[in-house]
Amino acid sequence: MIRSWNALEPHLGFLLEGFALTVAACVLAVAGAVVLGALIASLRTARSRAARTVAAVYCDLFRNVPFIVQLFFFFYGLPELGIYIGAFETGVLAMSIAGGAFVADVIRAGILSIEQGVIEAARVFGLSRWQIFSRIVMPNALRVSVRPMGSVLINLVLTSSILSTITVNELTGTAKIVAATTFMPFEVYAVLLVLYAALTYTLSLAVTGVHRRLNRGMPEAVA
Amino acid sequence: MRYADFTPYDLVLLAQGLGVTLGLFAATTLIGLALGAALTVLHYYRVPVIGHVVVAVTELLKNSPVLVQLFLVFFGMPAFFQVNMTPVTAALLTVSLNTAAFAFVIFRSGVEAVERDQIEAARVFGHSRWQILRRIISPQAAAFSVGPLIGLLVNQLQVTSLISVIGVADLTKIGNILNLRTLEPFVVWSVIGLTYYLCAKALAALGGRLERHLRRSVVWQGL
Amino acid sequence: MIEINNVEKRFGSAEVLKRINLKVEPGEVVTILGSSGSGKSTLIRCINGLEALSGGAIRVDGHDVSTSAGLAAARRRSATVFQLFNLYPHMTVLRNVTLAPIQVLGQPRAEAEAQARALIDLVGLTEHADAYPQRLSGGQRQRVGICRALAMQPRYLLLDEVTSALDPEMTGEVLAILARLAAEGTTMVFVTHEIEFARRISDRIVFLEAGELIVDMPTEAFFSEEGGLAVPRIRKFLSKMTKD
Ligand SMILES: Nc1ncnc2c1ncn2[C@@H]1O[C@H](COP(=O)(O)OP(=O)(O)O)[C@@H](O)[C@H]1O
Ligand SMILES: [Mg+2]
Numbered sequence: 001m002i003r004s005w006n007a008l009e010p011h012l013g014f015l016l017e018g019f020a021l022t023v024a025a026c027v028l029a030v031a032g033a034v035v036l037g038a039l040i041a042s043l044r045t046a047r048s049r050a051a052r053t054v055a056a057v058y059c060d061l062f063r064n065v066p067f068i069v070q071l072f073f074f075f076y077g078l079p080e081l082g083i084y085i086g087a088f089e090t091g092v093l094a095m096s097i098a099g100g101a102f103v104a105d106v107i108r109a110g111i112l113s114i115e116q117g118v119i120e121a122a123r124v125f126g127l128s129r130w131q132i133f134s135r136i137v138m139p140n141a142l143r144v145s146v147r148p149m150g151s152v153l154i155n156l157v158l159t160s161s162i163l164s165t166i167t168v169n170e171l172t173g174t175a176k177i178v179a180a181t182t183f184m185p186f187e188v189y190a191v192l193l194v195l196y197a198a199l200t201y202t203l204s205l206a207v208t209g210v211h212r213r214l215n216r217g218m219p220e221a222v223a
Numbered sequence: 224m225r226y227a228d229f230t231p232y233d234l235v236l237l238a239q240g241l242g243v244t245l246g247l248f249a250a251t252t253l254i255g256l257a258l259g260a261a262l263t264v265l266h267y268y269r270v271p272v273i274g275h276v277v278v279a280v281t282e283l284l285k286n287s288p289v290l291v292q293l294f295l296v297f298f299g300m301p302a303f304f305q306v307n308m309t310p311v312t313a314a315l316l317t318v319s320l321n322t323a324a325f326a327f328v329i330f331r332s333g334v335e336a337v338e339r340d341q342i343e344a345a346r347v348f349g350h351s352r353w354q355i356l357r358r359i360i361s362p363q364a365a366a367f368s369v370g371p372l373i374g375l376l377v378n379q380l381q382v383t384s385l386i387s388v389i390g391v392a393d394l395t396k397i398g399n400i401l402n403l404r405t406l407e408p409f410v411v412w413s414v415i416g417l418t419y420y421l422c423a424k425a426l427a428a429l430g431g432r433l434e435r436h437l438r439r440s441v442v443w444q445g446l
Numbered sequence: 447m448i449e450i451n452n453v454e455k456r457f458g459s460a461e462v463l464k465r466i467n468l469k470v471e472p473g474e475v476v477t478i479l480g481s482s483g484s485g486k487s488t489l490i491r492c493i494n495g496l497e498a499l500s501g502g503a504i505r506v507d508g509h510d511v512s513t514s515a516g517l518a519a520a521r522r523r524s525a526t527v528f529q530l531f532n533l534y535p536h537m538t539v540l541r542n543v544t545l546a547p548i549q550v551l552g553q554p555r556a557e558a559e560a561q562a563r564a565l566i567d568l569v570g571l572t573e574h575a576d577a578y579p580q581r582l583s584g585g586q587r588q589r590v591g592i593c594r595a596l597a598m599q600p601r602y603l604l605l606d607e608v609t610s611a612l613d614p615e616m617t618g619e620v621l622a623i624l625a626r627l628a629a630e631g632t633t634m635v636f637v638t639h640e641i642e643f644a645r646r647i648s649d650r651i652v653f654l655e656a657g658e659l660i661v662d663m664p665t666e667a668f669f670s671e672e673g674g675l676a677v678p679r680i681r682k683f684l685s686k687m688t689k690d
Contacts, residue, residue, distance in 0.1 A: 064377070064423040065416040066384035068395060073416065076408030121532035124494045125546035125598065126521040135545065139536050154286070161288035165388055172291055179298060186299030189291055196287040 008187065011178040018174030019195075025092055025170055026157050032096025033156060034149070037103025038138065044104060045111050055104065062101035068162050070094050075166045091163035095156055102152040109148070110141030143214045150207030154200045161196070171195070227404050240397030241418060247314060247393065248383050252376060254315070255322025262323065263330040267356060277327070284324035290385050293317045297389045314386035322379050329371045333364035369437055373430030377423050384419070394418060447471055447507060448493065448524075448602055448635065454501035455488055455657075462488050464657045465502065470635055472601060475628050477636045477644040477665075480654030481683060486637045487529075489654070490606045493635065494526050506602065522550070524602040525595035529610050531587045533579040533594070539566060540575045543593045551598070558597070565593040569623055585616025592623055603627070603634045610639065641687050645669055653680055 043055035062070065071094045078090060085093070114137060122132045164173035175192045179185035262281070266274050284292065297313035300306055337360045350358070387396035398415035402408050448470040455463035462485045470476050478486050491497040493504055495517045504511045506520035534542050543562040547553040553561075566575050569589040571582075579587055588608055595603060605624070609617040621643050628634060628647040638644055644651065644665075651668040653661040661680060667673035674680045 061420065064381075064420045066381040066395065066419055068384050068387070069398065069412055069416045069419060072395075072398065072402065073408065073412035076402055077412065080408060115532070115535075117528060117530055117532040118534060120496055121526070121528060122534070122545075124496065124521060124526045125594070126518060126550040127546065131549050135549065136534055136536075140534075143536050158286075158288045161290045162385070164290070172288065172294075175291075176294070179294070183302065186295065186303035189295035189299045192291050193283060193287040193295060196291060197283050200286045 007182050007184060008178070008191075011182065015171070015174050015178060018169055018171040021088070021169065021173075022157075022160055022171040022199075025088065025095065025160050025163060025168070028092045029095035029099055029156055029160070030153050032092065033099030033103045033153070036096055036100030037107055038142075040100055040104035041107035041111060041141070042133070042138075044108050059101045059104050062098050063105075067094070067098050067159050068165060070098055071162060071166060087163070087166045087168045091160075091166060091168050095159060095163075098159070099152065099156045102155070103149060106145045106148045106152060107141050110143075110145040111137055113144055114140050146207060146211040146214055150204060150211070153207070154203055157200055157203060158196065229401075229405060229407075229410075233401060236397050236401070237394070237414070237418070240392060240394040241422075243392055244380075244383055244394040245422070247311075247318065247386065247391070248380050250315060251318040251322055251383070252379065254319040255379075256326050256372075258319065258323035259326025259330055262327045263334060264356065266327075266331060267334060267360075268352070281324035281327050284321055285328065289317065289321055289382050290388060292321060293385060293389055310386070310390040313389060314383075314391050318379065318383060318386065321382065322375070325375050325379075326372065329368050329375060330364060333367035334360055336367055337363045366437055369430075369434045373427065373434065376430065377427050380423055380426060381419065447505075449505045450489075450493070450502070451504070452502035453489075453492060453499055453504060455485070455492060455497060456500045462657050463492070463500075466657075466659050468652060468659060468662065470602065470633065472633050473631050474649045475632075475634045475636060475647050476650045476652060477638060477648040478652050478654060479638075479641070479644065479683070484654040485657040486654055487606050490526070490604050490635065490637060494524060494604055495521060522598070523600060524604055525598045525600035526604040526606070527588070527591045527595050527608045529607040531579070531584075531591045531611075533587060533590055535579055538576050538578055539571060539582075539590050539593075542579065542590055543597045546594070547597050562593065562597055565596050566590075569593055570619075583616060584612045585619045588612060588616070588620050589623060592620070596627075601633055603632055605634060606637045607639065639687060641684060653677075653683075655679055 040055045040058055043051040044059070046052055046055075071091065074094050075087065075090050078085065118140075119132060119136065122136050127135065160170060161172040163170050164176060167173070169177070172192065175188050179188040182188065262277050266277055293313060296317045297308055297310065300313075301308045334356075383393060384395040387393050387399060390396070394415055398411055402411045405411065448468075450466055450468040453463055453466040454461070466489060468476070478489065480486050488497060492499055493506070493511070495511045499512055504520075505516075506523050509519040509523070510516040511520045534545065537545065540559065540562055543565065544553075544555070544558040547558040547561070548555055563572075563575060566572060569592060571586060571589055571593075574582060574586060579590065582590065588611075591608070608624075609620050612620065617640070621640065624634075624636075625643075625647055636644065636648065648665045651661070651663060651665050651674070652659055653668075653674070661668065661674055661677060663673055668680075669675065669684075675684070
């Protein structure tokens, strides 16, 4: 193992670059997924039947097709439409879309969990539909969604490794290259496994922190 | 000619790919569930050290990308342990272990849910720990676990798509081949995606029926 | 003035309100009594527009609540306090109170907060202004509910069994505040089972029975032998309510 570490050392900088790209992809995709998810969740609880159907189909479809198939669909398909974006951008787009489907389900549950009386109070006080949605419904839904959303986002981080299949040199991509050049695939991938686990563990700690912050003053049972 | 049109033979290819996907899914499900159950028994007996190791390894498997696990087994193990590894063996091994890790967690929480309630009563009557597990805990824990297990399997079906990356000729790999040959990414990936979608729906429907059936029988038998 | 003319409300085939007529003049405290299921909450919910009328009309200072513009105007003139508080769980006490004044009345934040703090002081919750509702007792929550309503500077206060979810001690806290508001001339439509309290603060009492308004009398008359007590149904109701 000592020998391994010495042999890997020259590649640490490169691996770090890959790690940075993984973080970048995840941060962007998480933002995209949450925005998209909130939007889809709003549609799924909208008054219009058509909007609800479209949103439900979206969730069903993107949850039940393997991510790698979705990724190839965009990676090979977008240029056909004359849309030329880089592999990294395609990856972030695909992750946002797939993640959005899961986030939407979580937020929808949050929206449905709001007490009817609270909404009635807001109506009686004269708040408009939009004000009720943006000031009462959404903040409440997000607050109760943090924990389940956390596990969706952790899955998204694990999913990001699949971007290596469309030439994105994120963490898994760079590790593949290092494994091939050092002839030490076992050591490299073992370290990688632990790295990802550490990353998701850190993320789950952060999720717990955010959950606590957003649920200040809430009894645990409600939160 | 640069482009090659679709041929009727492509349908055969597709069917073969689907066969590989479903076959591998069935095999890894059987192995994974059996292994998961065995690990649960081990954990139930509170074997020192082993119990902790099992928990640690399953956590690692749950919290790292399946793709990296595949690389570790397919590229890493032959290099490190000087063993032969075909893509199919690597795929079987990795996906089975992954399924086992998740199944273990599901079974364990099922057992713990039952244990809290009823162990005391059973102890009083002088049953052995094995009798308790066999006659009292397992039937109920199984009933508890069916719902989450169906969710897991629908997910694992999608996970099998990753084995295409190490060269197993599953449905996704066939998609890759057709995509490269026909340069019709939209058609190819839509068909592949739809096939996965239909499989997932069929699996979920089947699981739902099984769950209802089990519920009924558990209710009928009582304890 | 709140004018309720021939109001009917049906849920499916169930007639919950039957041709109700009632006027509430500014400065009046009108208490609605009636056994459970007689339609008291439904009547309140018709006034604040949470239920659409099946027939008749309700006007608040001339604004018809069945039109959307009329309802918006009516909702600015009245404010509701709920039995189960219905506070916004993700907002502090202060923000619960200032939300509608800022969003609906367009008050500047500083002004809204100053006014809210004054109200919060008034109901004795000064230290809890920045607490979240879940941290408060039921009585404290209901006092926040009252502040939230008063912050709209409503002409009419609608109160639906605001102490029913509270234990006797907390009920006392809340009723004390309502008594003060009544003495200051706040107009109230007050649904309650606190008979003695209603008797003390009300100008008029109306009695609902199975969706019908069977009695509408000045308070003194309502509790007199030849007035309300002469109606067997009311006598029975009052003796039952005051026994326990
Ligand atoms: N949304 C509703 N749908 C159907 N029936 C209702 C609804 N709301 C109230 N009711 C019925 O209307 C009647 C009056 O209810 P309510 O106004 O709550 O009575 P009170 O407040 O006097 O106890 C009851 O019989 C109740 O079951
Ligand atoms: Mg009521």
